[in-house]
Amino acid sequence: MALAPLGPRPQPERLRNDPMNDSALAELGNKDNADPLYAVRHSLAHVLAQAVLEMRPGSTRGFGPPIDNGFYYDFVLSAPITPEDFPELESRMKDIIKAGQRFEREDLEVPAALARLEAMGEPYKAEYARELADRHGLTRLGFYTNGPFVDMCDGPHVGHTGKLPRGAFKIRSVAGAYWRGSEANQMMTRIYCWAYADKVTLEAEVKRHEEGLRRDHKKLGPQLDLYVIDPAIGKGLPLWMPNGTVIREELEKLAKEMEFQDAYQRVATPHVTLESLYYMSGHLPYYKASMFPPMVLEEAGEAGGEAVRETYYLKPMNCPHHHRIFAARKRSYRDLPLRLAEYGQVYRFEDHGALSGLLRVRGMCMNDAHIYCTEAQIEDEFLKVMRMHERYFEMLGIADFYMRLSLWDPDDPKGREKYVDNPAAWERTQNLVRQAMQKSGLPFVEVKGEAAFYGPKIDIQLKTVTGREETFSTNQLDFAVPGADRMNLVYTGPDGAEHHPYVIHRAPLGTHERFIAYLIEHFGGAFPTWLAPLQVRILPISERFNDYAARLDGELRRAQVRADVDRSDDKVGKKIREALTSKIPVVLVVGEQEQEGGTVTVRRYGEDAQASMPFSRFLAEIRAEIDGRVMRRAPGA
């Protein structure tokens, strides 16, 4: 395959969010004990906890596992810790390191372990110990002691705290986190900490992180006039500025071309719909919490007649609408696969605390399509969609992703609210998707509990500049919604009988909001020419050349190139600076020489060499570059 993704992350997502850093995980054999950093981070977590308990006596502890860039530790604190306390905390940690406390292991029988944890006043640790015993059948639990500090823990640790690199950690932030990751539980205070093997690495990583923040779409987006989020409109409801709208439309144009080639047909559907549709589709039972509250219309009836009452919802998904388009005609197996595509606006009522820039919004426009097909066609169609993903990602230079086969979780206690109850169909469709993926040769990881309510899916996971992993694209198989008890979609088979089609829901370019957020960070705001809001800035040396510049501008616009003229009375240096900070791909400098010869001097973003050439040649070159969606530079360079 053309793309070489970095491949599956070694550690499945769920382990990160359910940090069983203690005995159970070691017993299950999942922990990477080979990594010496693991022991360092794990040990530092104990050192942090010791320092926190010194500073806030009476606090109790949750989990404290190593993570990607360091570790964290959860506490129920007797008094708050704020960033102002970080220096003191760090200095106490350094004192503990200096003291060279030995890490001593001791294994206790479960009853003794429980007694000890109760005596320590650690109810959360005790709860977990009970679970390890009851659910995982452990009979002995490990304890590590260093100096005055004791923690239930399976290790591994360094020999003594003196072995920990003193300058290679840094407290990063405090955050809230629910005990065991469930909102029904106590909210704890989580202290995040960077930690690396040595000071140089730490400083480099922290610096890398800080530089990354400069590419943050929340910073660059408004700076480059791509979008604003205006409280007057509502939270999570971005306004797209002219520049951002150009990017949306270029992506849509690309999608339309690609989908046309693969024989999709475009449709258009309204933003609001009657409640009954969402009962039919199953969204209201499964998805209500993510939907905006309904609009209820009431009209008094004609004299004596009954009152008319209608309930509408903003649509959270486009699928039910597309399904009704499928159902609007009698369909034959000869019509399948039927591919309906729409860049569809949807509204989801996300918790306000979850909103973040363009990444998590309440109104979004989705690169949506639904493919209605038979079971025999699933594999081909699924693979075709995966190939489309690949073409997009290659075109955009996106390589740092992994694919996740998102499965249902039969053991989820809320399973009946989250997933359609049909174990046999889940098993069958999961196998179908798994087989298709194996056939594609694309690497993927499997994660339970990430499926849609109606079926398994392949999610494409990317990391934002702030280190957060998000799903940007998705390719889902739906066995449930077309069924008799929901939308009841049917086609006539060769046997003359009616059958339910399968549906593939796919959004390789995700939503404009999230995908463009990624692209802003990916390109650091310096978009390839075909995507750039302004492609060419014409820069006259002085006002005397404004007319020549205007003629070129007109020519470029006639050729559908997005150009403008810098008519300010600033000096050339200033105009150049302005063009560079706006990350415009091409600057044409024109003065005496250029006007005389009908030429332009071309200065490209990120390239030092300049070239003078006849304007006609430049026009042909830029046109070809745009048409070919050429990427001249590595993203973000």
Added chain:
RNA sequence: GCCCUUGUAGCUCAGUAGGUAGAGCACUUCCUUGGUAAGGAAGAGGUCACCGGUUCGAAUCCGGUCAAGGGCUCCA
């Protein structure tokens, strides 16, 4: 929704023993017509997020609300 932090001009930020606001950039006007990362001068611009309290007096202290950011849960 929950935990923590933040909220001064369009942007980046000053303004802590509480005494009714300041800089740079951007913007407007004028001078300058300048060949590759900031030419000069003047001007305009703020209900210090909002509401309430303490005080003779609040950007500053206290409470609440709203919004944003970092997390958790949830998700494209």
